[in-house]
Amino acid sequence: MHITIIGGSGFVGTRLTTRLIAxxxxxxxxxxxxxxxxxxxxxxADVREPETLEKALAGSDAVINLAAEHRDDVTPKSLYDDVNxxxxxxxxxxxxxxxxKNIIFTSSVAVYGFAPxxxxxxxxxxxxxxxxxxxWLAEEKYRTWLAAEAKNSLTIxxxxxxxxxxxxxxVYNLLRxxxxxxxxxxxxxxxxxxxxxxxxxxxxxxxxxNNPPGEHxxxxxxxxxxxxxxxxxxxxxxxxxxxxxxxxxxxTGFIGGLCFDLMxxxxxxxxxxxxxxxxxxxxxxxFEAANINKxxxxxxxxxxxxxxxxxxxxxxxxxxxxxFYTE
Numbered sequence: 001m002h003i004t005i006i007g008g009s010g011f012v013g014t015r016l017t018t019r020l021i022a023x024x025x026x027x028x029x030x031x032x033x034x035x036x037x038x039x040x041x042x043x044x045a046d047v048r049e050p051e052t053l054e055k056a057l058a059g060s061d062a063v064i065n066l067a068a069e070h071r072d073d074v075t076p077k078s079l080y081d082d083v084n085x086x087x088x089x090x091x092x093x094x095x096x097x098x099x100x101k102n103i104i105f106t107s108s109v110a111v112y113g114f115a116p117x118x119x120x121x122x123x124x125x126x127x128x129x130x131x132x133x134x135x136w137l138a139e140e141k142y143r144t145w146l147a148a149e150a151k152n153s154l155t156i157x158x159x160x161x162x163x164x165x166x167x168x169x170x171v172y173n174l175l176r177x178x179x180x181x182x183x184x185x186x187x188x189x190x191x192x193x194x195x196x197x198x199x200x201x202x203x204x205x206x207x208x209x210n211n212p213p214g215e216h217x218x219x220x221x222x223x224x225x226x227x228x229x230x231x232x233x234x235x236x237x238x239x240x241x242x243x244x245x246x247x248x249x250x251x252t253g254f255i256g257g258l259c260f261d262l263m264x265x266x267x268x269x270x271x272x273x274x275x276x277x278x279x280x281x282x283x284x285x286x287f288e289a290a291n292i293n294k295x296x297x298x299x300x301x302x303x304x305x306x307x308x309x310x311x312x313x314x315x316x317x318x319x320x321x322x323x324f325y326t327e
Contacts, residue, residue, distance in 0.1 A: 002025075003025050005028070009034060017035075036322045045057075047067050063091065065105050070108075081130075104157065108159065153213050157208070165319075191227060200220075257274050
């Protein structure tokens with residue numbers, strides 16, 4: 001199969017490219033950024049520039065769109081709409097023009113916002129930020145494309161937070177703080193956090209390449225979930241550190257986050273701590289993937305093993321090669 005991965009130079013895209021090549025597929029990476037691992041496969045493309053998309057997507061049997069603006073500190077804010085929403089529309093128009101009938105789009109559980117524990121694919125759309133809002137609007141662009149042609153196949157995957165080797169997102173920052181002995185637990189630590197290991201996400205995207213016409217909607221979560229106390233204890237065990245935790249009251253952490261918000265405005269600088277990040281850290285973000293339970297997909301790596309692989313790679317063996325900043 002000839003597959004084009006939009007945003008394929010990034011963290012998930014690089015891991016996915018490796019899997020697809022190993023499976024015998026022909027892969028093109030359509031990205032505005034160079035691919036560190038597969039520079040020979042990369043064609044310049046920006047979802048905001050329709051002509052570059054058409055050139056990169058020509059001849060594709062399937063298109064996988066991983067491209068997104070997603071950081072908390074995106075400026076200007078209009079980039080969320082330009083990349084996530086207008087970009088989705090441009091992808092749809094290019095696929096329609098080129099006769100491509102198979103699209104896989106990675107959305108996000110952010111469309112559910114601060115959702116009730118155990119929210120699955122039937123959960124209410126209740127985003128709280130521009131990222132969640134524009135991911136939802138992007139889904140709707142793809143559904144419009146789907147409805148225009150009976151033979152079209154659309155797979156929408158809503159992953160929870162993705163972690164793994166070489167990533168420098170929120171999970172890595174948490175692991176780094178624990179490894180450095182500078183981690184204060186904010187709140188009681190009983191809140192549950194769903195996570196997804198990058199190799200499993202890549203495997204699930206590959207699994208969906210041959211879906212029949214129609215819409216296929218999935219949350220993606222690796223189970224079983226950790227609560228924060230359990231997660232920190234597991235990390236400490238792998239690192240050989242004491243798992244005795246010092247807990248800060250939530251209100252103390254939140255006020256500290258507000259102080260960092262104020263400093264960010266005064267000094268025009270982004271900090272790793274903010275009030276919204278403290279709130280997100282202390283909130284239950286536990287989801288279910290009910291639709292995956294209806295199919296025969298089995299993740300190649302269990303969650304605990306993925307966590308151990310990541311910790312050993314980053315903090316024990318300290319391998320320094322490719323790094324992806326995603327959050």
